[in-house]
Amino acid sequence: MSKELIETGTIYPIPKTERYGSARDLFTIWFGGNLMILTVTTGSLTTTVFHLSVFPALWAIIAGNLCGGLLMALHAAQGPTLGVPQMVQARGQFGTWGAAFITLLVVLMYVGFTASNLVLGSSALDLLCPSLGHLTTVFLIALFCLFPALAGYKALHIAGKVGTALGALAILLSGFSFLSTPGSFSSYLSLTPSDTFVNFLGAFSIITLWQIAFAPYVSDYSRYLPNTNEGTRSAFIATYAGCCLGAIFPMLIGVGAGLGIAANGSVVTALATHLGWLTWPVFGAFTLGIAGPVGMNVYCGTLSLLSVLQTFLPRYHFGTSWRLSTTLTLYSLAAWAALFVADGFLQSYLEFMDMLMAIMVPWTAINLVDYYLIHHGSYDVNAFFKPDGGPYGRINKAAMFCFFLSLLAQLPFMSGHLYTGPFARLLHGADLSWIVGLVVTTPVYWFLARKPRVTAHSLSSAG
Numbered sequence: 001m002s003k004e005l006i007e008t009g010t011i012y013p014i015p016k017t018e019r020y021g022s023a024r025d026l027f028t029i030w031f032g033g034n035l036m037i038l039t040v041t042t043g044s045l046t047t048t049v050f051h052l053s054v055f056p057a058l059w060a061i062i063a064g065n066l067c068g069g070l071l072m073a074l075h076a077a078q079g080p081t082l083g084v085p086q087m088v089q090a091r092g093q094f095g096t097w098g099a100a101f102i103t104l105l106v107v108l109m110y111v112g113f114t115a116s117n118l119v120l121g122s123s124a125l126d127l128l129c130p131s132l133g134h135l136t137t138v139f140l141i142a143l144f145c146l147f148p149a150l151a152g153y154k155a156l157h158i159a160g161k162v163g164t165a166l167g168a169l170a171i172l173l174s175g176f177s178f179l180s181t182p183g184s185f186s187s188y189l190s191l192t193p194s195d196t197f198v199n200f201l202g203a204f205s206i207i208t209l210w211q212i213a214f215a216p217y218v219s220d221y222s223r224y225l226p227n228t229n230e231g232t233r234s235a236f237i238a239t240y241a242g243c244c245l246g247a248i249f250p251m252l253i254g255v256g257a258g259l260g261i262a263a264n265g266s267v268v269t270a271l272a273t274h275l276g277w278l279t280w281p282v283f284g285a286f287t288l289g290i291a292g293p294v295g296m297n298v299y300c301g302t303l304s305l306l307s308v309l310q311t312f313l314p315r316y317h318f319g320t321s322w323r324l325s326t327t328l329t330l331y332s333l334a335a336w337a338a339l340f341v342a343d344g345f346l347q348s349y350l351e352f353m354d355m356l357m358a359i360m361v362p363w364t365a366i367n368l369v370d371y372y373l374i375h376h377g378s379y380d381v382n383a384f385f386k387p388d389g390g391p392y393g394r395i396n397k398a399a400m401f402c403f404f405l406s407l408l409a410q411l412p413f414m415s416g417h418l419y420t421g422p423f424a425r426l427l428h429g430a431d432l433s434w435i436v437g438l439v440v441t442t443p444v445y446w447f448l449a450r451k452p453r454v455t456a457h458s459l460s461s462a463g
Contacts, residue, residue, distance in 0.1 A: 035167020
């Protein structure tokens with residue numbers, strides 16, 4: 001195992017000699033990576049935006065995480081086999097240029113999540129130190145989270161372990177506060193007129209997307225596991241368990257915080273109001289633990305952007321210095337965005353999640369069908385880096401056709417602040433677009449691409 005803390009690998013295949021990843025590390029990076037205020041905020045959407053009472057909200061959170069997490073973990077299982085970041089793998093499905101287009105959209109997602117984390121992290125710090133002001137708190141949080149993003153893989157795993165301990169402490173104290181306060185949930189335990197099937201579907205969809213949105217990340221970490229059956233199995237189980245458990249617990253706290261949000265204006269304020277004297281240890285733990293999630297977003301965004309650059313500049317080698325400079329560029333962009341999205345954050349975040357859903361669904365369907373049903377995990381990894389894409393070409397017309405077909409099919413079912421489709425209006429605002437996207441994309445892509453373009457040489461050589 002290399003003793004250097006600064007990662008030297010970037011977008012290129014990880015050799016067998018450097019496959020030192022472990023299932024335990026994967027579990028903690030995803031468990032700790034979910035224990036943050038942004039996850040609490042996402043859970044609060046079930047009661048604030050979709051107006052569910054406690055029991056339907058809990059069901060939406062559990063079912064959404066388990067369903068979305070299954071798709072996400074199937075992506076994680078690809079990492080040990082191919083040994084390259086998730087969005088580099090997309091070249092095997094979309095071609096080099098097609099993958100670059102999809103990957104640019106994913107980079108915007110990483111910047112958005114980073115900005116969202118900085119906003120909520122600065123809000124927590126502002127609550128603890130109100131004299132600092134928004135500009136100062138964003139700067140301090142951004143500076144605090146910078147090192148793991150720059151250092152890369154090993155530092156992010158260390159941050160994941162620290163985040164697991166701190167986040168677990170915050171969740172335990174918050175749960176104790178809610179359960180020990182008489183009447184915290186008593187007036188919400190019965191079903192209310194807002195507990196409609198439409199509202200439940202809306203909440204379920206947002207929670208499902210929370211997990212699907214991790215899909216472009218997961219092989220970035222599992223690619224360091226050994227290319228064996230055990231490595232693949234461990235990548236799936238550790239990622240699925242870590243991500244689902246890590247999301248469910250803070251989302252349950254979000255349900256409680258969301259019940260008090262109307263009177264207190266924001267999830268952070270509502271949670272602090274309820275916690276009382278526990279505010280300092282809980283928000284202190286969340287603030288310190290945010291370094292891992294922020295670093296993960298920027299790190300994966302950097303790998304994605306480098307893969308785009310390598311597509312059009314194939315003769316360059318994008319090594320450590322490129323990763324560090326690209327990290328600083330993306331991080332600065334996210335910090336700048338964080339300064340301007342604090343107002344109306346909940347609505348902006350919900351719109352952001354709706355946009356993500358439309359993009360992620362066709363990508364995840366095409367990737368999983370191609371990997372598991374068509375190529376059965378057998379790709380020429382070296383061809384991913386050839387200027388012409390090798391056997392995968394520059395553009396896979398079937399994949400791009402299905403991607404845009406899915407977007408068109410989703411439009412009538414989308415429901416949001418800026419646009420609501422005709423079928424969504426008939427369903428009283430329920431957004432079922434992601435289900436339509438999966439149902440349309442999966443069989444159409446399988447039909448068009450079922451004769452694989454590459455017969456089968458698996459590069460266990462990713463080593």
